[in-house]
Amino acid sequence: CILDESDSGLDIDALKIVAEGVNALRDDKRAFIIVTHYQRILDYIKPDYVHVLYQGRIVRSGDFTLVKQLEEQGYGWLTEQQ
Numbered sequence: 001c002i003l004d005e006s007d008s009g010l011d012i013d014a015l016k017i018v019a020e021g022v023n024a025l026r027d028d029k030r031a032f033i034i035v036t037h038y039q040r041i042l043d044y045i046k047p048d049y050v051h052v053l054y055q056g057r058i059v060r061s062g063d064f065t066l067v068k069q070l071e072e073q074g075y076g077w078l079t080e081q082q
Contacts, residue, residue, distance in 0.1 A: 001025075002033045007041040019044030039071045054079055 007015055022032060022045050050066040051058045059078050
């Protein structure tokens with residue numbers, strides 16, 4: 001399943017409903033790709049893997065700690081390395 005910016009324009013209650021639905025569907029046989037510009041939805045859906053795209057390429061991959069690092073430092077440190 002691909003969720004492309006499904007958190008865009010949602011208030012916190014709607015965001016929680018979306019997250020509950022995704023979490024209810026998670027299992028070992030189903031993959032989700034969540035495209036987002038914001039960390040907020042990832043407070044409710046904990047990703048197994050995080051990939052950062054820049055100019056159409058994956059420039060960094062990691063676990064959930066990468067989300068926290070991006071929230072604290074922004075994206076500049078990634079684009080400077082390219």
